[in-house]
Structure formats: C-alpha cells, structure tokens
Amino acid sequence: MARRLTAIGFDADDTLWHNEQFFRMTQARFAELLADHADPDHLDERLLAAERRNLGHYGYGIKGFMLSMIETAIEVTEARVPASVIGEIIAAGQEMLRHPIELLPHAREAVEAASDAGFRVVLITKGDLLDQERKLAQSGLGELFDGVEIVSEKTPDIYARIFSRHGSGPEQAMMVGNSMKSDVLPAIAAGGWGVHVPHDLAWELEHADPPGDRTRFRELAHLGELPALLQQFL
Amino acid sequence: MARRLTAIGFDADDTLWHNEQFFRMTQARFAELLADHADPDHLDERLLAAERRNLGHYGYGIKGFMLSMIETAIEVTEARVPASVIGEIIAAGQEMLRHPIELLPHAREAVEAASDAGFRVVLITKGDLLDQERKLAQSGLGELFDGVEIVSEKTPDIYARIFSRHGSGPEQAMMVGNSMKSDVLPAIAAGGWGVHVPHDLAWELEHADPPGDRTRFRELAHLGELPALLQQFL
Numbered sequence: 283m284a285r286r287l288t289a290i291g292f293d294a295d296d297t298l299w300h301n302e303q304f305f306r307m308t309q310a311r312f313a314e315l316l317a318d319h320a321d322p323d324h325l326d327e328r329l330l331a332a333e334r335r336n337l338g339h340y341g342y343g344i345k346g347f348m349l350s351m352i353e354t355a356i357e358v359t360e361a362r363v364p365a366s367v368i369g370e371i372i373a374a375g376q377e378m379l380r381h382p383i384e385l386l387p388h389a390r391e392a393v394e395a396a397s398d399a400g401f402r403v404v405l406i407t408k409g410d411l412l413d414q415e416r417k418l419a420q421s422g423l424g425e426l427f428d429g430v431e432i433v434s435e436k437t438p439d440i441y442a443r444i445f446s447r448h449g450s451g452p453e454q455a456m457m458v459g460n461s462m463k464s465d466v467l468p469a470i471a472a473g474g475w476g477v478h479v480p481h482d483l484a485w486e487l488e489h490a491d492p493p494g495d496r497t498r499f500r501e502l503a504h505l506g507e508l509p510a511l512l513q514q515f516l
Numbered sequence: 517m518a519r520r521l522t523a524i525g526f527d528a529d530d531t532l533w534h535n536e537q538f539f540r541m542t543q544a545r546f547a548e549l550l551a552d553h554a555d556p557d558h559l560d561e562r563l564l565a566a567e568r569r570n571l572g573h574y575g576y577g578i579k580g581f582m583l584s585m586i587e588t589a590i591e592v593t594e595a596r597v598p599a600s601v602i603g604e605i606i607a608a609g610q611e612m613l614r615h616p617i618e619l620l621p622h623a624r625e626a627v628e629a630a631s632d633a634g635f636r637v638v639l640i641t642k643g644d645l646l647d648q649e650r651k652l653a654q655s656g657l658g659e660l661f662d663g664v665e666i667v668s669e670k671t672p673d674i675y676a677r678i679f680s681r682h683g684s685g686p687e688q689a690m691m692v693g694n695s696m697k698s699d700v701l702p703a704i705a706a707g708g709w710g711v712h713v714p715h716d717l718a719w720e721l722e723h724a725d726p727p728g729d730r731t732r733f734r735e736l737a738h739l740g741e742l743p744a745l746l747q748q749f750l
Contacts, residue, residue, distance in 0.1 A: 365596065
C-alpha cells in the first residue's frame, strides 16, 4: 500500500446512521394498512416492482418511496383502497422524513480519524436533497466534512468527478460504505479504493457481489476498524 | 461598473426552459379530476396551503407537488376521493417528470455569450435532483456549464459558497433568473449582482419585491439582452 491517499468518501445512510430500518418499519405499517387486500410477501414484491419501475423517474429517497407505496396500494386493491388509507401512507412517509438521526457505532470516531489524519473527507450520498441535508445537520457530523455531495446515482464517473474536485483524483481516494453496489464497486471501477462496511439490513436493489479483483477492496466488520486501516496509508 | 465579474450563475426553470406551465397544466387537470368536490379557486388555495406546509419536509420539485396534490384531494373530499382519482394524479405527475424540455427564447445564446466571454458559467437550480439533471441533459446546454449546483434552497450563504467554489467569490459574480425571491435578492445579499428576467408565469411562493438598493440589480426583458449587459463588464 505504497500509494498515498488524499481523500476519503463516506456514504451516509446505513454507513454513518440508521436508515433502512425506517423503511422496514414503514413497510410493515404499509402491510398492516393493506392486510385485508394483500398478504405481506406479495405486497413487498409488488412494492419492490413499483420502486424498480419508478427509480428512473423518482430517483432515490423517501418521497419516491411514498409515491410507490401509494401506487402499489391502488394496484393491489384494484383501486378499492379507501382514501383514508392513502392518507395514512402519507402520514407514515412524513413520519420517516422527521425521524431523528441515530448514528451507527463508531461513526463519529471513524470520520474524525479520517479528518485528523489530514485526508479530505467527503460525504457522498444518494436520496432526496433536503432530507439528506436534514440528516447531516442532525447528525452533528457536518463540521467534520470538507465537502458534501448529494448525487442522483453513484457511478464510476460521479466518483471520479467528486474525488477530482475534493482530492487528487479517484486513484488516491477511498470510498467507505455499506453498499457493495453503490459505494464499493463503482469507486473501485473509478480507480479508487472501496471499503465495505456491511449493515445487517440492505435494500434489495442495492445488492451486488464483491469485486473479483480484491487489490483495492477491503471489508471491515464495523467503522471502528477504519482508523487502523487508514494508518496503513500514512 | 468597474469591478470585474468572474462567474455567471443561471437559474434553470422558467429562466432557461419552461417549467411553471407544466405545473399549471397539471393543476388544471387536478381541478378537473376533483370538479365534483371543490371549486377550482378553493382547490388552488388548499393545494397552495399544503405545498407551503410541506415545503420544509419535501423541498422543491415535482415529487413533493404530487404528494401535496394527493393530500389535498383527500382533504377536500373528506377522504371520499376514489383511489382511481389518486391514480390519475400520480399519472399526471409522472407525465410532468417525462415532459420534454422546451428552451426559452435566447437561452442558448445567453449561456453561450457568458461562456464565450470567459466567465465561469454555473447552473444553479432547486428541485428534485434527478429531474433537474434529466432536464439539463435534455436541454443540450450541459456542455456550456462549468458547474451544476442543484440545491435545496437559494440563500445568500449558498450563493456565497457556490461562487467561491466556481469563481472568485460572490462579489464578482452575477446571478440571472426569473425569481426575484430565489435568484435575485439572495445573490445581491451575498454581495453579488442580481439580474431579473421575468417570466409571465410565477409560482406564488416565489413572489418578492425588487431590492431597495438597485446598485447591483438589473432587469432584462428577456435573455437576448444579457450579452450586451455582460459586455459592460469586460
């Protein structure tokens, strides 16, 4: 590991703070609301299909999730769902948009270690613009980041652009996140390092296999292991 | 006008391309769908109230507009709106997300003039991340911009940060847009120039009076007048 690093990117949702659990809770509430119309497994499947279908229009985030839930509710009930249930779905989504941030273990310590070691530290996240900003503000981690990039998709090109803007290019950058598909693989494809910190909950659309070439790939059990990894680059 | 400019910011919606007209058309369709339940004026009022109430959660853009329409439909019908109507509202919103871009007169010419004159040219827009990116890609203007900033709010701080990143600070920057409230006033408050190019349609929540101090304020009838204004800064 002779080559020096200049920038460390951190994913936000389910890397620094809990996120997927709020989607799961809301989805459970959704299943409850539609219990008379669809069994939960079938409903999950239809919702996932709607999310997949709508991703190109809505992008990532809670607002699109709300709209896909409403669409699915109409679909599975063949338009017999009462408006009051739609109202409850909206209320559940708005609840998500207000949920307080809970940092994951070692999140602050990991970001501080990267910052203290002199790396440019960048938050790189998908989702609704305002909602991601709110969560960052609430997290109390804002002042540790040199840059914040809320993007519509995490592609190799996007990583190359971000790490050129905030560091000295993707080859000298490391992306840390829970999504193999969005955080690890495209950062490695851009020429950088990809560090996977798995979270026990993952959205089905974020699934991917680890990279074949593991030269620039690392897997950590949790963020508490990041400071020691960064030491190797100093 | 001795002080040189280094950066020109352009607003997107209703400055470079049509936008508000699609909201108006959808709102007319919304009124049609709910014609049996509410008169159009009352409905507009309730929808505006919902948009205002939800702005802090949803931010700007079409997805939030869709959710506010659905909420309003439930509200004005006291939850008697049929699910099929909600389905139609979603369809109308998705239609908006697909609408083709129509450039406003002189849009390309104005951005090209700013770019050719050697200014750093930045697109600065609010709204849904993915939707704004889609529109920029479709506009064919993408390659003219040195930077693209999709933001959740247009405040003096945001302008200061953007014009420091892309130029030499807000004092040597000019923001061009159709919204007095979002484009002109905060850019001037940040220390820069604000150029108002009115559009005949404006969303009620974007209304504001012109600045009292007009030193750094200009008003243009259309973007075709921008090249001549920029000449004065060379």
